[in-house]
Amino acid sequence: MVFVTLQVIAVMFAIFAWSRVIFRFKDHKMNISALFLWSAVWVGVIVAVLMPETSRTLSLVLGISRPVDVLVYGSIVMLFYMVFRLYILVEGIGHDTPRLVRAIAVLNPRKAKR
């Protein structure tokens, strides 16, 4: 089996990214569901790069004419999902920050001298 340079680079990048996922999980900076999600993403990338025929099979199953379109559509869905997750996260921070700021203010008054 002969690999082209692009495949080697893509696999190396995916392995690097996957290792970052595992390190973040080991440092307790990522929960188990995020570990599974991101592991599935990067393992999927490695499989798709090393065995392009899998995306062909997938394209036939999904009724998409070109295998490369499966990857493009999958990436777009993934990106939308990530944007949604980020939106939820930012909304949560936006909601919690003023509550925290106000609680700190109310609990630490500089009382007027009488």
Add this chain to the structure above:
Amino acid sequence: MHAKKITVVVAGYNEERAISDTVKGVIARGYHDIVVVDDGSVDTTGDRAFAAGATVLHHIINRGQGAALKSGIDYALREGADVVVTFDADGQHDPADIDAITRPVIDGTTEVALGSRFLREGSNVPPLRAIALKGGAVLMHVMYGVRLTDSHNGFRALSKEALRKMELRADRMEHASEIISEIGRKRIRYCEVPVNIKYTTHSIANSKQGSLPALRIAWKMLLHKVIR
């Protein structure tokens, strides 16, 4: 001496030029419970307010006038206030009007008294400002069923009972319309009281009188109306 505890809450952001006179003016009228919320100012607003005799709460970052007033109101209620007066930091409001605006709340004829600059004879409201405020008043009536002559006046007196009924969430300038919305939604008794607004160079510069902020507030009012 007032039988009920009245606390004046002032939200201040970079108001070092005016805050000292504002606090001293309120205290000079006999209102010693004054809480200034320094909303993440980068100047000496908090220190000057404290030196002038106010209790100061400090927001570590700027969160907007609505959030600052909420902090001040929460603190005032914790400290046992019966009536909370919201008052601008920039010197636009006249401390001499506090007696009149708190009177109907103290005697129980109303739960919220809202200041109106149009009820006093010879008011000096700039014409464009007057048009925007009157337009806002029409919008408030249509959307919330609250009939007002002045749609955006930060001078108010609110009973603790009214404050406990209200769910205030808006952090920025739209908090003013949110208070009106809550009056309508919760059927809180209200009245308007004539107040004097002093248009100084400083206050005019501070009040963002362009049409864009007004449109933004109107847009957020519509959004809140749809979401709620």
